[in-house]
Amino acid sequence: MTRSTCPYCGVGCGVILTPVANGIRVKGDPEHPANLGRLCSKGTALGETVGLSGRLTAPLVKGVETDWDAALDLVAARFRDTIAGHGPDSVAFYLSGQMLTEDYYVANKLMKGFIGSANVDTNSRLCMASTVAGHTRAFGADTVPGTYEDLDQADLVVLVGSNLAWCHPVLWQRVEAARAARGTKIVVIDPRRSVTADAADLHLPLSPGADVALFNRLLVAIADRGLTDAAYLARIEGADAAIAAARADLAETGVAPALLDRFIDLWCATPRVVTVFSQGVNQSTSGTDKVNAILNCHLATGRIGRPGMGPFSVTGQPNAMGGREVGGLANQLACHLALENPDHRQAVGRFWNATRMADRPGLKAVDLFRAAGDGRIKALWIIHTNPAVTLPEADAVRAAIAGCDFVVVSDVTGATDTARLAHVLLPAAAWAEKSGTVTNSDRTISRQRQVIAAPGQARPDWWMLAQVARRMGFSGFDWSGPAAIFREHAALSGIAGRFGRDFDISGKARISDAGYDVMDPFRWPFSAHRQGGRFFADGQFFTPDRRGRMVAVTSRPPAAMPSEKRPLRLNTGRIRDQWHTMTRTNRAARLNRHLGEPFIDLHPADALQLGVAPFGLAEVTSDHGSAILRVVLSDRVGRGQAFAPMHWSGETAPTGRVDALVPGALDPISGQPELKAATVSVAPFPARWFAFAAAARDITPDSAYWARRVTESGHAAELADLTAPADIEAFARRLFDLPEAQFIRSDDPARGLATLALVDRGRIGALLFSGPAPVALARDAIIARIGAPVLPGSLAPRARADQPDNGPLVCACTGVGRNRIAAAAQAGACDVAAIARATGAGSNCGACRPEIAALVAAISSPPPSPALAAE
Template sequence: MTADPRFTTTAVRSTCPYCGVGCGVLLARDDAGGLTVRGDPDHPANRGALCSKGAALAETVGLGGRLLAPRVGGRAADWESALDHVAWRLGAIIARHGPDSVAFYLSGQMLTEDYYVANKLMKGFIGSANVDTNSRLCMSSTVAGHRRAFGTDTVPGTYEDIDEADLVVLVGSNLAWCHPILHRRLMAARAARGTRIIVIDPRRTASCEDADLHLPIRPGADVALFNRLLAEIAARGATDTGFLAHVEGAEAAIAAARADRADTGLSEAQIRAFCDMWIDTTRVVTIFSQGVNQSSSGTDKVNAIINCHLATGRIGRPGMGPFSVTGQPNAMGGREVGGLANMLACHMALENPAHRTAVARFWNAPAPLPERPGLKAVEMFDAVAEGRIRAIWIIHTNPAATMPDADRVRAALKACELVVVSDITAQTDTAECADVLLPALGWAEKDGTVTNSDRTISRQRPVLPGPRLARADWAILADIGRRLGWRDAFAWDRPAQIFREHAALSGIAGGFGLDFDISGLAGISDAEYDALAPTRWPVSAARRGGRFYGDGRFHHADGRARMVALTSRPPADMPDAERPFVLNTGRARDHWHTMTRTGRSARLSAHMAEPWLDIHPKDAARLGLAAAGLAEVTSATGRAVLRVRLNNGQRRGEVFAPIHWTGQTAPTGRVSALVAGRCDPLSGQPESKATPVAIRPLAARWLAFAVATRPFRPDCAYWALARTAGGWRAELAGTDPVADWPAKARRLFALANADLAESADPARGAWRGALTENGRLVAALFVAPQPVALMRDHITACLGREAPHVLTGMAPADAPDEGPVVCACLGVGVNAIARAIVDGALSSVAQIAAATGAGTNCGSCRAEVAALIDRLSVPRPAAAE
């Protein structure tokens, strides 16, 4: 294969903007001003591999939908007047109501330098600790658990531990979908050294495909299960007495574990198999993610896992330890600079007077730093709703769609005195609530650093110019700091200066004996910063990189770790007769957060084009729900309408829905509206995995499928909109009758003068219409009283072309339909895989991969391929004797 010269001569090394794996990417501009993306083979996190989202990054850039100039009160403004307005309004509110009347709500999409400036401005100069981040919703229970066990927020291990483990336990982590590149490393370890895998998850997910044991635990029962493990460790004499000399609380933790007999939802045989595998394997890595964190007892769950590793000394050594994998590209960087309301920069503690004094002196702050934690995310938006917070600045996140009780959050923002939103687009639920919109740089335009889940700092480097008036977040924040009167403290003109300041401050933290110390980078030049290679912290005179705690030295004042005595607690809200089902929420394979980036990619939208509800077939039958029908889901806080997907991998009485859809893409698919703001008392992280809900079929009079070359916005009881290669597609449903479908179609697509070809069957309640301009298809609508059976992907491919057959809903014989995408990396459709199974008599995932390419990149589609093989394989007749 000939090398692409763009990657050998002019490629820019940067970092993927999605999950916390922190994959390196090589970026090259093309002749049209677009982008080509490849995995960086020299980056230690991914070694050149990319998942489906990373591989499609080039499809997500461009000016479509970009916010290109500031807006104040809905009108375009220049930067000077916009920043003057923000500074004046903030200053006036602070003068009238005090510093705690304002708040910043940040995001793991921000770079470390951006995060640092926001934290310094709010805590050091405005004088409030009301600065929090959407990372509160994904990993703050881990932070609290780490601090309780270790004395600071340290991830003990590294990605290399996955390569070297003999057993990997995935707890509340669908690694195959949410962190595919780490899952690929795990599969490589399994192939190379026979690494065994246990998955602990109420659902049977894609990560179970290659697991040796799946434990379908009752939601919320993680503490009970790991207490059983700890009790068994003690009963079998498997504790490491030498290591326990470095640990406080072991006896109390073991006693509490023995006393905890709460129901796990598992059989005794399943629990015994788990304990046997864990105890009998020295090199154990326990990977946990949102299924552990997003809980009203999330901190206890984290400590229950850590207890077992501390009791056995299986921590901080190759191939062993508890390992939190984060959901955002810079969730770790935000933790490092104090981006959470209860932390100071560089892992220093807000409650510690010596730490506060040291940071205040370093910053030359005008007044003492806040002595008590600020408002955590849920508390922050409660305060907005109650009028205690009168101004809030939201940066690169969408709380009107993602916060628990999202309808209340949206109403609170609309009523707030001042809402400032910095983002790359005005097309979000939150931007619609803003008084001031500030255009920020997007990924591929930013310059700074991020830190991944194993403490590796990587550079984010710009390769595309910022469009029009878009600016870096740190520069916007610094401008406000200067306008509020603190010119010298916010006098940077490049991100390297901020990084050096952050690194120098970390040296003070290192002087207190804390873990986060990158003072060895405090003196790097601008050129060295520009060339900075991926670097795992700490970086100091005392140590560099590596693992923590294998030597038994921890960060509590006495140098010892803490095992915590725990008793399992049920979720904050339990199902009852009114709401008998438990709703679990999470990520889809090919989408990210609220789809402001991935939703721009037709390829990523082709796998799952609308929000869905996974439900066990027997539960669906009892409720009168049919496959591909619509379910109305209600909770104590909200309502959603979701497409029904029958799934034998669901536990009875439990359902699952993805988090990604918003008022822009599917207004009734906003599942965060269903989730109540019940939080862990220590971490402030809300319970997003166990919401009691009621479910019933949506009483729809009609269902429809629509496509168009131009954007359109439906107006009906249910709709979900997605990009296609040639335009847009939508699923629709209505509860009111429609008397004139031709007129409705013209209004829907705003095509009053297009030519219309139609086919109607009034007796069946069916109608089909195709609108053309100059003989080419520009829109089509297909209506039926039940889910419309069509070749959807073929119809979307007809947009912009002559397609006289389109009203049949079928592809011509000479144009085979590849069907919905299964492998988003390589664009392999379900029909191509089905032909390989049926016509080619292929019966393994490896054979399908060789024949079609499906599953050969990131591997996250392997479970779906395996399910197709199970469903479609025809048993071969036995050979004659």
Template sequence: MTAATTRSTCPYCGVGCGVLLTPDGQGRLTVKGDPDHPANFGRLCSKGSALAETVGLSHRLMTPRVNGTDTDWDSALDHVAKTFSKTIAEHGPDSVAFYVSGQMLSEDYYVANKLMKGFIGSANIDTNSRLCMSSTVAGHKRAFGTDTVPGTYEDLENADLIVLTGSNLAWCHPVLYQRILAARKSRGTKLVVIDPRRTASCDGADLHLALRAGSDVALFNALLAEIDRRGLLDRAYIDAYVSGADNAIAAAKASDPAITGLSDGDLKTFFDLWIGTEKVVTIFSQGVNQSSSGTDKVNAILNCHLATGRIGRLGMGPFSVTGQPNAMGGREVGGLANMLACHLDLENADHREAVQGFWASPAMPDKAGLKAVDMFRALGEGRIKALWVIHSNPAVTLPDADRVRGAVEGCDFVVVSDITERTDTARGADVLLPAAAWAEKSGTVTNSDRTVSRQRAVLAAPGIAQPDWWILAEVAKRMGFDGFDWTSPAEIFREYATLSGIAGSFGRDFDISDFKDICDADYDTLSPFRWPQSAAKQGGRFFADGGFYHADGKAKMLALTPRDPASMPDEKRPFRLNTGRLRDQWHTMTRTALSPRLSAHLPEPFVDMHPKDADRLGLKPADLVRLTSPHGTSVLRLRRTTDVAPGDLFVPMHWTGETAPSARIDALVAPVTDPISGQPESKASTVAAEPFPAKWYGFAISATSFDPDCSYWARARTGQGWRAELAGDTIPDDWEAYARSLLKQSETSAQVLKDPKRGTFRIAFYQDEILIAALYVGPEPVDLMRDFLAGLPGTETLWALAGKARGDMPDPGPVVCSCFAVGRNTILREIEEKGLTTVEEIGACLSAGTNCGSCKSELAGLLAAVEVSEPAE
């Protein structure tokens, strides 16, 4: 490794992959996987591989802005501090709130939590992690007494059976999925996927259980009852370390497995695998958590592992995988409204007194604050009068998102700290504060298996942007608070580690007090470590020999009764809406949408619908579909697929007002939450569906950005500029005038091809015979070689109006492998011309599938669809 290369961590999911960053001195980076990092051993997914494409200045917020006017830090910070202080003085501490993010580093999180809980004196600080893993936190605390992940990533390589439930690991955590596939190959590990939807994770699985949406408790209750029926309870473990087993088993026996919709044969196969395999790891994620009964679902899984003693030992245990890079770190610092730092309990008077004494703080709340959904409800009702949002976009990601957006816009005072002003939330802010981004800031993050890693700065922050801890500390000092005089994240880390020692003295699990005296130089070179790190315990697993954190030292099994989702399909809204992530995009795309190759795989929002439902509604392939709920409306492109069951829909959650306004899918999601965790039910809202009555459809390409103005549009970046899908419910009077206005080409020379009888219109704009932009319009979805056309702006292409490739310029087709930008048509040509018969042969020929492997299921699908001819002699 050269001196110019720095070890850091990826800013995407909770796998916590290590990366090697090499700046070029011009503001750009080379990014590679760190072969020595214990999370990924050099592997990166498509998003991580494209990180270098997401740095730059074109999208950045670089100076503070107050009421739309650029200003300096002193003026902006004074304004924020005075307004928050005045609001608290007039309306009390609970009239203000912070909404923070798993994008923050632990040191940033720590400062925000200290300021709100210890000095403002309110618990109104919550995080977007509430939306992805708070049911796991609640389930862990109910079962274990604290929020402890028992196992480690090494368990994945040592399990004989892995169960994925509510997790499309192949797309959402590809590096972990590749570790599992390697174990399957080397030691024959079995794989079961539990998901109502068929996903990439199902390909190659030994069993896919397409259970009825929301019926996870019934399934794991049935498993627990079967464990008992077969006499395979670990009575020694239960008697020594577990309470509540008899009641939990009785409730499981009373539960009806038919609720799952699974056949007796599939249930028996699953039971035989799970019960007959000692070394089993059950991985769960958003499909379990994002539910009005998410906490019960978590505990149903934990019940089965506790009943068999399969926890905390090599190759076995329940395992929650988090969706954000520092969701775990946020849990550790108390970033949730119902927690204190270091896994101490907010409602425990001794814990509160200890933290308040350590901070020497003037106030400490004695009850939980407002969780995310309730916080923004209070904002809309005027009970929250000042809000600070940090690195999050709740106007898109929270349920009932239109109401949330309105609440932000109507609030008396809103501060947004972010790297860009181009978010739906930032547009409603009174104050914008420019924050340092990934690769510009330093601190620590904690991944899903409790490994703490350094994130390091290798680029200068642009303009006068500053790290979040500095911004928060400056506001705290200007509010008159002591205890915020840090000069570096290392100082904050030392304070945090010292506080964790106090937590350790209470017998809590999170204790990294070994680092309380770490010097700056050692912090700078800190290698990844797994907590705890204290005199009492060094990393490792939890609970193989008990040691739980309830007062009696035992775990609790819970008696659980399956509950239906909060709303059920009916004649008015017959579809159940499931929302989730795509392989190549991240949250609301403020980072990933900057990468052309990440945008090339699935550049347009869509709804997956079963062909039977599409036929019943009279929908043809590529039609637009309008979905409606009592909370909002969305318009999306139809994808007919048997991956979803009849009556179920799947829509990705990434598009925003910046990229596709009609696809803000959380506008349809009901603001229903789990009563224990406060996590929204994001996978079971009911909606109606109907064809969208478009009068015209269009496709546009341009070398420069443009702002569509029609009833439906979806815009994506390309290597040559931009592309957009368009549709309208009214036809312009003058298509050429519309095209010139749309593509900002008022004076540019143009080629025009129109057929008024057929309702088609095509126009291409040129500058010195170089294609600048083009628009293709028709009364039906326009049949074009889209991916080929997207690469033409900036080239001498006088025949662009044809809408297809010339014979000497083959069309690569839609991107399948984002890591190496390999298109579908390229793969099909190689399969046919070279007689490729396996995914491995495709990889050897084109490299597709050889990096993160998350496209392998699509490669297998292409092979299955092609009748391979004999290669030519």
């Protein structure tokens, strides 16, 4: 049994790992302060993602396997020669919140202290950079003021741009528990009616980008009602200017006046208020101003740094915070020291014995890949991230990587859009195979521990970076392991503490290897002077004069505005059971059952006007790219708006790469791109042939549209094309790579449905159902037939009589579908708790509870009588 940390979101849940014959058994750690034993659907399925399938197990140079010495010598030589010929700013690192803090530390030390450039950025730029900038403007440092305990103690939780129930389910459970225990009210501010909004007491469907206008309205009400805290404002600069700017901000919020008044009344009347914000705030060309508009309201009232009150940024990645702590962003220095402060720079340089300290900010993520595209960046090392899918203007980014002179990718697999473009692929140790630390959203540092051996020649990231540094002739990179790196990082933080900075864990600087091995989670700061706790209740900040700042902000619309050519505003985001570009979650079959292909949510009235049909396919186009997505009609989005998730890649659905649609418009302060406000056009994709395929082995589609996923019995895929295959048998044999299997075909002329099976040694090896319209099938029942003997009904599109039809998946934790929940509701289970008792659905992470509640309500409410309907 090994205690470790979940590798998904920034909640930082503790897990207990036990190696078993087929992988790892995972359960929540009841002693970890972040989750107290709870896990979400993704965390619960972690053990199913461990395995050797698709793993990169040896270094590859131009696709040819080699040894570590040859690969590392080549990387060091190409970086060294590029720097010699073109200067240090001709090379760059692009890092990831999937890296451990020790790995991040080594990369930043190498680039900023020895190569002499700050061209090291991270995919956290896409996630939280506006929060970093907003915190720094207001507090003088990138400091999260509160803790998770504030969610337990708040009387009002306001969620801004955060679908907490799906994206941070364990925190959502804490909020739900607070509501049950103390009557905590929940408000959701989001243009889209998410499942979190369904469960809230109040939902404010503001116009996309109107966050500043809304919180400026709140700030004016605070001032007009005499709710400013005069004693606290004596420690704050800029209050008068911020309030004046708020009064002058006449931009519309899109929220009905009565609804906005209810929110303002509730916020003003509730001292214990926590405002939680996430990507919906950050991913904007005015993201930094949005953050400061929220902070202004808390600073004006002194509702910060005290139990149950304060602004709270929840991060999207497991170690976005740890990366920020070691200077993982191109405009930072380690330990929250300032890159452009000569005293800070000199102190870090002395500590590192640096040979060439960077003295100015480097290129931020989007600009870094633009520089790769135009030839300014000539050598690029990408670690544990997939920018060819996740960055805005993703097609241009893919072309930039493909055209770069020398690209190194470190990852656990070579099967990503980015890894396929690398000159050198380095096999990295995966989660559960490496050791180090991560920091979660409330400043808690936890150990991630190795529990199984890395396969083949896979190695930790810190080791690769250190080896390259030594081969480039740099000293100071000869650590014995992650504990030694952690001690160095902790010691450097003591220097930051002496400069009066917030990040100081120098109390751990002398920890032994044995102590590091057993180190319990702790919240920073951790020094001789202070351990853990909240910040700013005392009005002491990290600005030069130790005073806080309220920042005058004014509404700005998104960079692109809807037009006749691009009439819809596209919002992007995550879904409940998937993670980033699915390199891990796609390996867990049950996580693929909830929402199995890329889709676009459209308002029914917009879909009617555009001529797109429910469950059909739509071609979505922007000025930067296009995508083909399944159409879902939903009143969760307003007229003129659309939503599409960002998870699918060239590996799982090549026409579903949503970030190809997104322009590279940036916040001028944070450099964070506007990922939630692209403008697009939508038109029917003129497919004339649709199919669903299931097989025991991998499926290799060759059609205009396809989306594939792992299943419990192998693999499945949705297919569509402009015309039907001329020879369906030949097509199927190629699709399933079963040239010798027995071929069985059954047609249903009335439905236009062709059904065929490929049978291998008396068992079903593959099934294909196709027709001229989207195919309505009991997909889970069909998937279950793979590998089974051919029986009567094996080619039927519905579940057989002896097969209970679970229906579309609702609860991934327990595998319970819609039909079972509906049956339980019809049998008298009248609420979510009763459904949980009857079926188990909703009994674990809680992310499905709003969906269950809506389903129960629909079943429990009889349809209106014809007379009432007529009225």
